[in-house]
Amino acid sequence: MPQIPSENLRELFDRPVLGGLPPALRDGARAWLASAPAMVECRLPWDVLADTLDILGGLSADAEVLVATLWYDVPALREQVVPDLAARDPAIASLVEGQKAAAQVWALHAEHPAGSNTEGLRRLLLAIVQDLRVVPILLARQLARMRAAGDLPDEERRALALLTRDIHAPLANRLGIWQLKWELEDLTFRFLQPDTYRQLASELDGKRIERERFIERVKAQLREAMVAHGIAAEISGRPKHIYSIWRKMQRKQVPMDELYDLRAVRVTVDDVAACYAALGVVHALWAPIPSEFDDYIARPKANDYRSLHTAVVGPEGRTLEVQIRTHEMHAQAELGVAAHWRYKEGGSKGADRSFERKIAWMRRLLEQSGEGDTLGGGLEDELAEDRVYALTPKGEVIDLPQGATVLDFAYHVHTMVGHRTRGAKVNGRIVQLGHTLRSGDRVEILTAKIAEPRRDWLLPANGFLASGRARDKVRAWFHKLDRANNVQAGREILERELRRMGQLSADLAPLLKRFHADSVDDLYVQIALGDVGPTQVGRALFEEQRPPAPAAPSPRPPPARRSADAGSSFTVQGVGNLLVQLGKCCQPVAGEPIAGYLTRSRGVTVHRTGCAAFQRLAAANPQRVLPVEWGSGAGGYEADVQLTAVDRKWLLKDVTNLIAQQDVHVLGIHSEPLRNSGRVRFRLRLRVADYAQLSTLLGKLDALPGVEEARRSA
Structure with missing residues (x-):
C-alpha cells in the first residue's frame, strides 16, 4: 500500500471540498494527524486521492460520501478516529463496506480481462452494493487513477483502461454523469488505441484555432437573434470529445469532415416554452437539416437525458449542431443522477413519492445491458435485489433468480452438468444440493461420469430446485424414460410417503378423478414426472377418508356444535363441554380424518380413524363413538x-x-x-x-x- 505524508492529509482537511464534514470527525482526524507518523498508508497516491475528492466535490457529493471515500482510502484514519464506525454511523459504514465489496469485482475482472462477461460483472457489482451512492465514488476514484495513469508501466496502464472500459464507463453512461463519462471514455481510448487517438487529436488540433473563431462568430450572431426576440439565453460552445467523434465516424462510416457536430453551440434558457421558442429562432436564422433533429424533451432518453438537438447549415455554409435546454436539464445532463445525492436507499419517512420512483428507476436503469447512448431491451421488471449473481470457479457470473440453489446453478451452467451433479462446494466448503446461494458466492459443482438425476429433485418440499427452468430440464429427462420405469418410480415415491404417514394400505382409486388420471398407473407416472406431489396424494387420501358429518335428526332441531374448551383445536358435535384429549396411541395431526371416543373417566379421546386401538374400541362399544372435526384455533x-x-x-x-x-x-x-x-x-x-x-x-x-x-x- 502506498504511503503519503501526514502533513498532506492535514492540509486536505482545510480544503473547501471537506468543509461540510461533521465537526467531530474533522476535528478528530486533525487531532490524530497532528501526532501521526510522518508517513501514513493509503490505498492511492496522494495526487489521486486529492483528485478523487475534488471530482466528488464537483458532483456536489454530501458529507457522508466524502467521509466514506476518505475512510476507505486511508484505513488508519478510520481505525484511529472512529474504530466503532458501524455503531456510530451506519450510513458511512455501509458506504465503506460497499467500496470493499467492489474490490471483489476488480479482482474477478483481473482474472479475465479479455473475457466477455463484463455485463455479469457490472450486475454483480450492483447486487453487492447496498447504497447506490457507492457507484459515483467508484467512478470518481477511477477517473482520478486514469488521469494519473500516464506514468504507469504499459501493462498496468492497459489493465486499468480495460477495467474502465468494461465497468466504469458503461455505469457512468447509465447514470447519465456525462462529465465523468466522456473523460473516462477518452482516456480509455487514448490508452487502448494510442495511434488512432493521436491521429484524431492531431486532426482536431490542426483545425482548433479556425473552429474556435467560427464558434465565436456563431455565438455572437445567435445572441443577437435571441435578444431581438426577447429570449433570455446563455450561449456557449461545446468541445467534441475524441472518443465520441471516433464512434460516430465508425457508426456512420464517414470521414471527420462529414460529421455535423464537430462545431457545436449550446443554448440554455429558463423553461421548456423558451426551449421551443429558441428552436424557432435558430431555424429562422439558419436552414435546418431535417434528418438531424431530435426532441429529447418530448421523448427523454432512458437515463432521463432531455434536450433539443438540431443541425443547421450555419454561416459560410458550414454545418453546425445546436443544443437547446433549460438550466435544470443542463445540470441533469452534466451530473446525471449525481445531481440528486439524496438517492440513498431508505430515506426519511416523508420522502417525496416521485423521488422514491426515481430510486426505483435508477435501480432498473443500472441493471440494463447494452452500450451506447440508449439502452437496449427495455427496462426489466425485477430490481437488482431480486436476482442472485454467483460465480463459477473461473470467475464467470451466473445470473439466477432469488432463492436459487447450487443445483439451479448447475443446470444454468449446462443441462448435462445438472444431470451429473452429485455434490457442490460453495466458497471452498462442501454444501448440500439444496443450499441457497447469495450474490458473490463462488460455486464448484462436483459431477459423476454418468447422468443420473434424482426424482426427489422435482419435489418442491425438498427444496432442491427454485428455478422453473431447471425443474423443466429434470422433468424432460424423466419424460424420455419408458412408461414402466416411470410407473415403478412413481409407485416407490408414493409408497415412501404413505409409509411415513401410516397410510400404506390406502385405496388410491377414489383419487383418480381428482388428479385427472385414468388409472393408478397414470397417477404413478404423474408423481414420477413431478406433475403431482406425493404429499398432495397423501393429503387427498386423508380428506377422502374423513367421515361425512351426520345428518341432523328430525323432527328434533340440529344439535348445537360446541367446542370442548376455549383453547381446543377441534369441535365435538352434539355434546356440551367435555374434557378432550389426543389419543397417545396415534397422535392425530391437523388435517387428518379423526373420530372421538367417549371414555368413562377422561372425557373424549380423539383418534385417527385408521388407528388400530380406536377400531378395536369402536367395534366393542360403537355407541361411544362421537363425530369430531378439526377447529380453526389449533396451536400445534x-x-x-x-x-x-x-x-x-x-x-x-x-x-x-x-x-x-x-x-x-x-x-x-x-x-x-x-x-x-x-x-x-x-x-x-x-x-x-x-x-x-x-x-x-x-x-x-x-x-x-x-x-x-x-x-x-x-
Whole structure:
C-alpha cells in the first residue's frame, strides 16, 4: 500500500471540498494527524486521492460520501478516529463496506480481462452494493487513477483502461454523469488505441484555432437573434470529445469532415416554452437539416437525458449542431443522477413519492445491458435485489433468480452438468444440493461420469430446485424414460410417503378423478414426472377418508356444535363441554380424518380413524363413538417420529438444525445405537402445525446423508 505524508492529509482537511464534514470527525482526524507518523498508508497516491475528492466535490457529493471515500482510502484514519464506525454511523459504514465489496469485482475482472462477461460483472457489482451512492465514488476514484495513469508501466496502464472500459464507463453512461463519462471514455481510448487517438487529436488540433473563431462568430450572431426576440439565453460552445467523434465516424462510416457536430453551440434558457421558442429562432436564422433533429424533451432518453438537438447549415455554409435546454436539464445532463445525492436507499419517512420512483428507476436503469447512448431491451421488471449473481470457479457470473440453489446453478451452467451433479462446494466448503446461494458466492459443482438425476429433485418440499427452468430440464429427462420405469418410480415415491404417514394400505382409486388420471398407473407416472406431489396424494387420501358429518335428526332441531374448551383445536358435535384429549396411541395431526371416543373417566379421546386401538374400541362399544372435526384455533399438534440412520459425526446436529429450519418444536428426543450394525435410531416427539408441515419435515429428514428411514411412529 502506498504511503503519503501526514502533513498532506492535514492540509486536505482545510480544503473547501471537506468543509461540510461533521465537526467531530474533522476535528478528530486533525487531532490524530497532528501526532501521526510522518508517513501514513493509503490505498492511492496522494495526487489521486486529492483528485478523487475534488471530482466528488464537483458532483456536489454530501458529507457522508466524502467521509466514506476518505475512510476507505486511508484505513488508519478510520481505525484511529472512529474504530466503532458501524455503531456510530451506519450510513458511512455501509458506504465503506460497499467500496470493499467492489474490490471483489476488480479482482474477478483481473482474472479475465479479455473475457466477455463484463455485463455479469457490472450486475454483480450492483447486487453487492447496498447504497447506490457507492457507484459515483467508484467512478470518481477511477477517473482520478486514469488521469494519473500516464506514468504507469504499459501493462498496468492497459489493465486499468480495460477495467474502465468494461465497468466504469458503461455505469457512468447509465447514470447519465456525462462529465465523468466522456473523460473516462477518452482516456480509455487514448490508452487502448494510442495511434488512432493521436491521429484524431492531431486532426482536431490542426483545425482548433479556425473552429474556435467560427464558434465565436456563431455565438455572437445567435445572441443577437435571441435578444431581438426577447429570449433570455446563455450561449456557449461545446468541445467534441475524441472518443465520441471516433464512434460516430465508425457508426456512420464517414470521414471527420462529414460529421455535423464537430462545431457545436449550446443554448440554455429558463423553461421548456423558451426551449421551443429558441428552436424557432435558430431555424429562422439558419436552414435546418431535417434528418438531424431530435426532441429529447418530448421523448427523454432512458437515463432521463432531455434536450433539443438540431443541425443547421450555419454561416459560410458550414454545418453546425445546436443544443437547446433549460438550466435544470443542463445540470441533469452534466451530473446525471449525481445531481440528486439524496438517492440513498431508505430515506426519511416523508420522502417525496416521485423521488422514491426515481430510486426505483435508477435501480432498473443500472441493471440494463447494452452500450451506447440508449439502452437496449427495455427496462426489466425485477430490481437488482431480486436476482442472485454467483460465480463459477473461473470467475464467470451466473445470473439466477432469488432463492436459487447450487443445483439451479448447475443446470444454468449446462443441462448435462445438472444431470451429473452429485455434490457442490460453495466458497471452498462442501454444501448440500439444496443450499441457497447469495450474490458473490463462488460455486464448484462436483459431477459423476454418468447422468443420473434424482426424482426427489422435482419435489418442491425438498427444496432442491427454485428455478422453473431447471425443474423443466429434470422433468424432460424423466419424460424420455419408458412408461414402466416411470410407473415403478412413481409407485416407490408414493409408497415412501404413505409409509411415513401410516397410510400404506390406502385405496388410491377414489383419487383418480381428482388428479385427472385414468388409472393408478397414470397417477404413478404423474408423481414420477413431478406433475403431482406425493404429499398432495397423501393429503387427498386423508380428506377422502374423513367421515361425512351426520345428518341432523328430525323432527328434533340440529344439535348445537360446541367446542370442548376455549383453547381446543377441534369441535365435538352434539355434546356440551367435555374434557378432550389426543389419543397417545396415534397422535392425530391437523388435517387428518379423526373420530372421538367417549371414555368413562377422561372425557373424549380423539383418534385417527385408521388407528388400530380406536377400531378395536369402536367395534366393542360403537355407541361411544362421537363425530369430531378439526377447529380453526389449533396451536400445534404432537407427533412421534422415528428415524434410523448410519451413525456418523454431526448426525444429531444436522437433524436438529433441519427441524429448527422447518420451524418445528422438539418436545423430546431419545437415541439408541443398534448393536453391531453401525446404525442409530432416534425417537423424536415433535410439535407441528399440521399434516403438511409434518410431511415436508419427514421428506427432508429422509434426504439427509446417512438417513435410511424417517417415518411417523404408529
